[in-house]
Amino acid sequence: MDVELLSRLQFAGTIMFHYLFPPLSIGLGLQLFLCEIAYNWTKNPVWESAARFWTRIFAVNFAMGVASGIVMEFEFGTNWAAYSRFVGDVFGSALAAEGIFAFFLESGFLAVLVFGWDRVGPKFHLFSTAMVFFGSVFSAVWIVVANSWQQTPAGYKIVWQTIQDKQVPRAEVTDFWAMLFNPSSVDRLTHTVLGAFVLGAFFVASVSAYYLLKNRHLDFAKKCLAISLPSALLFSTLSAISGHGSAQKLAVTQPAKLAAIEAHFHSADQPTGLTLFGWPDAESETVHFDIKIPYLLTFMVHNDLSTPVAGLDQIPLNDRPPVWIPFQMFHLMVGLGTAMIGLSFLAVFFQIRGSLANYPWLLWGIIFSPVAAMIANQAGWITAEVGRQPWIVYPSVQNGVAMMGLRTSEGLSESVVASQVASSIAMFAVIYSLLFAVWIFVLNAKIKHGPDSVEEMEQLKKEHRDESMREAISDSGRSYGGSMLEDTGK
Amino acid sequence: MSYELLTFIWFLLLGVLLIGYSVLDGFDLGVGILHPFVAKDDRERRLVMNSIGPLWDGNEVWLVTFGGALFAAFPNAYATVFSSFYEAFHLLLACLIGRAVSLEFRSKVHSPSWRRVWDVGFFVSSFVAALLLGVAGGNVLAGMKLGPDFLYAGSLLDQLYWYPLLVGLLTVSLFAMHGAIFLYMKTEGELQQRVQKRITKLFLAFAAMYVIVTIATWIHVPHATDNLKRYPVLWIVPIANALAVLNIPRAMHLGRPGYAFFSSAMVILALALLFAVAIFPNFVISTIDPAFGVTLENARSSAGTLRNMLIIAVIGIPCVLSYTVVIYWIFRGKVKLDPASY
Structure with a gap:
């Protein structure tokens, strides 16, 4: 296989694996934030136990997102050097801003969110959760802006630099705000973040429905369903509306993509x-x-x-995207989205009537719904990314002047050969398969274990307090924690 | 602000990010390297891991932001350096993944063999990551086989010869020592005493590597001292570096581990500055033809982007520093295991 196909496969594989985690972090972050608001409002310890439980799940997921995300940050340079040179002036700024504004915020306050339950008060903890949540949304903002700029570039000019007697083009920012708010940024960001909210809501609903079905942790399950099901309905409905808006814009900004996702060959x-x-x-x-x-x-x-x-016949043959993948993925996304609206509508309906627990088939539907949300998120991005081929940066018209684009085939690292990419794919395939298995295993173990009951939680907190007290009194500083701590590190 | 000044400021800011990364992730990589040698039982291993538990993730963000900033400010350097170090960099990424998940998953299951696997993973990935960072630094310092159009003309084997490997070992010993001092501050009792014994040995190992790499650089990378000759005032950097090195055993002897940690952080800072002094105004010189090298001038972004990015940095960096301080303050003191620990 050639370097181009291998590099595209590698990017697709690593980004799709990465994208299992950030949407869940964003969506679960919102649900966690809501749980903690409820706790701070009502002081009901069930909400605290719920927040602590979702924190444990969140932490595992977040670590996976960080681990797989570092790869993305550097893959542009390792595999797409020519592309990096072309877009660095634009794309790099967004990536650097993501680091400074989003990643530091997330990772700093994540420490308090995960490890700070017994070190800071509930209000500061709520604040930290909010910061982690906002950080994850900011992160989505910058990366989707960067991606949108490639699909609908704006606020730039093409400059030909002379490097070692050779003319090399690159895009340079002329208007930062126009670059940021390019024609598709807001629509695509809204749709992406809503997709994450949908996933988070269905994820919380799924675990809670499972407990309801198994007749365990009922208090926890009902409280969490009270938050997650209505938000699932709200966000999946909003997602359909925003998706419709996005598709309408495509007719103007990327008619070739629209024609591909609708398999509209003949105008x-x-x-x-x-x-x-x-x-x-x-x-x-x-x-x-x-x-x-x-x-x-x-x-x-x-x-x-x-x-x-406009149909595909209006697009020159070598500028046409593939049709089969965008068409099927788009229809898969829309189908699953519609099903999720229906499912959450039924669930909320019976929830209001107080008879949700009487419909095991509906609970099973909710239990499997996060898989549908996950697939819909992935399918949406596949549609977006395959649908923009053969361009890695779309050509555009700025103030009446036609601007060149960059083809995916022109974006590769010229010095990298197929065997290098192939061995890297093999390495990541092994690592990611293992990680995926471990992630599922640990997630399953945590869900099976479930949240601590209020009594268990209070007991643990009391033991922790006594421990700190004893150490403070003994003053030797050497009285290590008892063995009970060993058994509670779930 | 002139284009030249903006370029220079961004060179310095990248240095700040790299120093932030090395000082902060340096100690948690070091803790990973020491992990199998200082902790005897499961509880001690958990203490060692949890000493960096709340901190490692934020520390790694410095590297991610460094990558993003290099991409934005000097796209040609980002593209050339990372595509040249293809295998080494993918291996480094695999190590960073390995560290993250070893920490996260190790204590989630109560099985000795499960935990042993992640313990090994934690050590190996920390060690190899530190080594590779040093190897990359050594290559950049010594120059690489860059052909025309910034295209790397060498292979992985051209990057793994004696000089970069020595720099790699220097990095490993430096981070291990830095991590040991950090661990000393976070632990108590028997574990702390074991860590203390290691600090002395690690200091000697580091000091030996420091001398060896200094001599090796003198011989193998003669251009490294060009800027020192041109601007003799810069001699203050290597002198301060040597003083900071000597201050580590002194501070430990005085029973002031915090001061020793500050000194080893200063050593890292001074070494990074020396690195900057040695390469400026180039990023990577070409060992094939000097005209093929990547310089500040031919790698930089447009003035507009450098200016926008500077505004972003001026707004962002104070925020970053302030909540980094808050987080380190919240998690100050000896490490304790609690229900939320790894």
């Missing part, structure tokens, strides 16, 4: 139908086994029936 003067299912074949430019709703695509894109939707 036509009359209104175009919306393909619900099908098997697109880019070779023959047809969709096999398709089920279509007439007129709907034109209406959904333009809110009218008269404006034609």
Whole structure:
């Protein structure tokens, strides 16, 4: 295989593995924040026990996100050197800002969130949780801005530098704010963060529904469902609305991508139908086994029936994205999203009537819902990233002047050869498979163990207090913790 | 502000990030290297790990931010250096992953063999990470086989010869000593006494490596002293460095571990400054043809971006420093195991 395909596979693999974790950190962070607000408001110890439980899950997930995220930060340089040179002036700023504004905030206060339960008061702890949550959202802001700039570049000019007698182009920022708020930043950021909120809400609902079904930790389960199910309904509905807005913008900013995700090969003067299912074949430019709703695509894109939707035939052959993957992934995302709205609607309905526990099939649906949310998040990004091919940076028109783009094939590290990439893929495949297994194993163990009951928690806190007290009194500073600490480090 | 001044400021700010990283992650890498040698039983191993428990993650962010800042301020340096060190860098990334998950997962299961696996992982990844950071530094200092258009013309083997490996060992001994002093401050009783014995040996090992690498640099990297010759006032850096080194055993002897830790942090700072003095105004010189090297001038971003980034840094860095201080204050004192510990 050639370096380009290998490098793309490597990037896809490492970013998809990484993206298992940050959305859950963002979404779970919000649920954790809500639990702690409830605790500070009501002083009900069940909320504290819930917050401590979700903290333990959060910590494991966060560590995985950090570990897999460091790879991303440096992969641009190792595998995409030419791309790095082209976008460094723009993309680098966003990445550096992410480090300074988001990562330090998250990682600093994470220490208090995870290890500070018995060191700081509940108010400061709540503040720390908020900082970790905001930090994770800021992180999404910068990285999605950077990604959006590549899809819909703005606020820049192309400068040809002379380096060692050779003319090398690069994008330089001319307007920082225009770069930041490029045409797709806000829409795509909203949709990404909502996707994370949906995942977090369904994750909390899933674990709680499992306890409800098994008749364990009932107080905890009902309280957590009271927060997570309504937020799942709210966020999945908002997500559909924002997704619709994003798709409408595509017609203007990236018509080739829109045509690909709808498998719309041939432009036509009359209104175009919306393909619900099908098997697109880019070779023959047809969709096999398709089920279509007439007129709907034109209406959904333009809110009218008269404006034609541009098909792939209006895009030069070598500028067309692949069709099959974006089409299927987009439809998978939309399908799962719709199912999640339906599921959370039913769940909230029965929750309000107080009869949720009587419907085991519904509880099972909730238990498996995070998998659907996870797949929808991944499928959405696959749609976005495969749909923008063959461009790594889209060409654009700025103030009436056409700006060159950068093709993915032009972004590679010129000095890196296929065998290097292949061995790195092999190494990461082994490490990531192991990590994934361990992550599932530890997550499962923690969920099986469940939250501490209020009595257990108070007992642990009391022992911890006594311990500190004894040490303070004995003054020797050498009285190590008793063996009970050993047994409580869950 | 002129373009030249902005470029120089960003060179210094990258130095600040690298120093922040080396001083902070240096001690937790060191703790990882010492882990199997100072802790005798499971409880002690947990104490050792939890001494850095709340801190390591924030420390690593300095490296991530360094990467982002290098990308933004000097894209050509970022692209050239990281694609040249392809295998070494991917191995370093694997080590950083290994450390993170070893810490996170080790104490989650009550099985001695499970824990042993993660103990080994923690040690190996810490050791190799420290070694590779030093090897990378040694290569950058000595120059690399850069061909035209910033393309690396060598292979992994060209990076693993005696000089960078010596710098790698210097880094390992430095971080191990730095970590040992940190651990001394965070522990008590028998464990602390064992750590104390290690500090003396590690200091001697570091001092030996320090002398060896200094001589080796003199011989192998003659251009490293160019700036010292041009600006004799810079001799203050190596002199301060030597004084800080000597101050470590003195402070330990006086029974002031905090002062000793400050001194070893100063050693790291001085070594990083020496590194900067040695390479300026280049990032990497080419051993093939001096014209192929990566310099501040041919690697930098546009003036506009350097200015925007400086505004970001001026807003961000005080925030970062203030909550770093708060976090270290909250987790001050001897390490204790509690229900939230690893």
